[in-house]
Amino acid sequence: MRRFEGRVAVVSGAAQGMGKAVALRLGEEGATVVAVDINETGASVTAQSIGGRSIGVGCDIGDEGAVARLFDTVAGGFGKLDVLVNAAAIVPFVKWDALTFGEWRRVLRVNLDGLYLMCRAGSDLMRKNQYGRIVNFSSNSIFAGTPNMAHYVASKGGVLTFTRALATELGPFKITANSICPGLIDTEGVQTSPHKDAFEFVEMLQAIKGRGLPKDVVPAVAFLASDEAQWITGQALNVDAGMVRW
Ligand code: 4PL
16 A cells, blocks of 8 residues: 555654554555654654654653654655644553652653653644645553552543543644554564563453554554544544453
């Protein structure tokens, strides 16, 4: 399929994991991708694998000035924005007894403040051509109440409800906004955290057994980001092998 021919997409968290997998798929299907990550080198590697006019940009999405510069680059370089996928997030593992306000703020700053800044600037650019697809990464942990990440769960609950409200605000401009709720996925981030030891437990709860990989999440994101998903907005889609049903 070549669903993104002529489209310009910004994908955050594009240096690794699900963000990278989504960026590569959008690129394979014809999009010009602005691969965004705090890891500038990783973002550039993703962009180079896509080729064409795709670029990598280093950006701390929690920094208002950095996000403003990012979208100046998008507007200046490509003149429009069709697709915005927000996959960038901090995925912490901190048991409740060890959770501090500083750690809470660190995670909320990126996972929620950063999402706000990206959607604020991204939707302002989309509005100009009355078209847009926004896909925000929530998590199925918001339904499960997954342990050792209360601040993350709070932030991802916010992603889902913010995305609903965003859908209402942006509907008049023919921009859709949906969230995706993956389960535990085998990514570089998970492999370098204690979450890597949760696969067996998570698998026990899944309707379909096996270990979730980024490629299992990509098709749902690409669909919601595609032109033909025009009648779907304000929704949340679990992609977790049936671990949670709601
Ligand atoms: C079920 O989003 O949804 C671990 C780590 N387990 O980040 C998550 C589950 C994790 C999750 C998540």
